[in-house]
Amino acid sequence: MTAPVFRFAPSPNGELHLGHALSALTNQRMAKAVGGRLLLRIEDIDVTRCTPEFEAGIFRDLSWLELTWEEPVRRQSEHFGAYEAALERLKREGLVYPAFMSRGDIRAAIMTFEATGKTWPRDPDGAPHYPGTDRTISTRERKRRIDAGAPFAWRLDTAEALARLDGRLNWLEWTDETMGTTTDVAADPLQWGDVVIARREIPTSYHLSVVVDDALQGVSHVVRGRDLYFATSVQRLLQEMLRLPQPTYFHHRLVLGPDGRKLSKSQRDTGLAALREAGESPQSVMRMLQT
Known part of the structure; x- marks a missing residue:
């Protein structure tokens, strides 16, 4: 064994x-x-x-x-090459898109939305969801902006990724252990919106590199602080999209x-x-x- x-x-x-x-x-x-x-x-x-x-x-x-x-x-x-290979796979499968909106653009979109009396969605850390308005930009326009040197980040199209599960949403869970107790937790990636998967200057992000590393290193048990509990939802989705094994998780108390x-x-x-x-x-x- x-x-x-x-x-x-x-x-x-x-x-x-x-x-x-x-x-x-x-x-x-x-x-x-x-x-x-x-x-x-x-x-x-x-x-x-x-x-x-x-x-x-x-x-x-x-x-x-x-x-x-x-x-x-x-x-x-x-090991940036390993992360870049994973990013390229997500690109080929149409699961990420280049996001060009600046912080100012995002603030303006949120202000316009909230002026209607509605509340803009925020992730578990309190950060506003990315508007995603450039998700529908044509391939030609994306290439033109990238070739022109426009700043951008690669973001996960979370809704599209969930749609690819093809009715297997119940598979998107993880096993979380406490001492002597095991619980199956339903993942909820939508609470994060379209997270950054890589940046123009760095072909990865925390979420992408951690799932790639855990798979390459054969990690079976991820033991970390409770502050990363909700991040597990995004990482489980990436594991499914990249066909990577799922570790068991244990989120301990914070000091x-x-x-x-x-x-x-x-x-x-x-x-x-x-x-x-x-x-x-x-x-x-x-x-x-x-x-």
């Missing part, structure tokens, strides 16, 4: 904090409990914000926590700051490096995470 595969996948765009520690240690604990493997993946597709210094900090912090993982470490910036909000990399007081410099030990960090 193949051993279960887990992964911890931080982005080197800031310092790790207590929330990352909880995720990394939960992955390690669950992998050990079932005799599984633990991979480390560096999600650095954002080449403008991710730096070698932050990546070095990730290795330093995880080693301090006594986390162990298999080599080699996968860096997404070294909150004193203000009750999710920790961010800008909060130095909960950063692992700052805690280490203040004399805390890996054991004291683990005790903090148990409270």
